[in-house]
Amino acid sequence: MAPLVIKLGGSAKIDLGNFLDDLATLNQPYVLVHGAHDELDLLSRNLGHEPRLVTSATGQVSRYTDAATMDLFLMAYCGKVNKRIVSALLRRGVRAVGLSGMDGGIIQARRKPRIRVVENGKTKLLDGDFAGSVERVDTSLVDLLLGTGYVPVLTPPAAGREGEPLNVDGDKLAMELAVALGAPKLLIFSDTAGLLARLDDPDSTIARIDPDDLEAGLNAAQGKMKKKIIAAADAVSRGVGEVILASANVPRPVRAALGRAGTRVGRGVYAAGN
DSSP states (O other), rough: OOOEEEEEOOOOOOOOOHHHHHHHHHSSOOEEEEHHHHHHHHHHHHHTTTOOEEEEESEEEOOOOHHHHHHHHIIIEEEEEEHHHHHHHHHHHHHEEEEEEEGOOOOOEEEEEOOOEEEETEEEEOOOOEEEEEEEEEOHHHHHHTTTOOEEESSSSOTTSSSOOOOOHHHHHHHHHHHHHSSSSSEEEESSSSSBSSOOOOOOOOEEEEOOOOOOHHOOOHHHHHHHHHHHHHHHHHTTTTEEEEEEESHHHHHHHHHTSSSSEEEOOOOOOO
């Protein structure tokens, strides 16, 4: 049976214990992908290295990952957060194995030699950014672990062509992994209840988005949610059965998302109650 792919965001607002309590009861194969952006920001500031966000010419905001930031990235993502999650899952009886996308060449990426950004109304080129886009996924190690009853707990970075660590978007990493594994579902958890029709109303969740008609979804999406919607539609178009965007902070969040909660992206997917 193909595994679920479950992505947990890196917001400090997520109740990690609540989420892992429910995840540990799941009785089907899954891979957990996680982020750690808030932990990285905290670590960076504590060490006197202020995080730098840049805006692309198309309006996308991303982290500028220079060499010093990449060292901190490895500490936060692969070190503290990954191992804390593994430790917590082990305490809950889950045979978790912590990995980065680099391990075994699971996630391979292409580094962007320079990036075009807009600062103070002016366009400039920045060098030295250790960011990239996912180019290839090798599931051999993940398949081996799943086949022997382990749960892979995976986080960025990916491996560049020269083996260098590269910062890649966690949602896109999860999407590419879900496609490569033939996952029936990709679940993306954050501190919000999916895509909201009205940002100030947590009860205005849009229950269903057809990937062939994204306009309404994208019109409602703000900031990073636009990226999630686009990644979700891409995953469905490439064979993932369904993508669910849901809150990690509700009671039994995994069960809730597999039931009726959140926003579903997929063909032939219907809103709760239909």
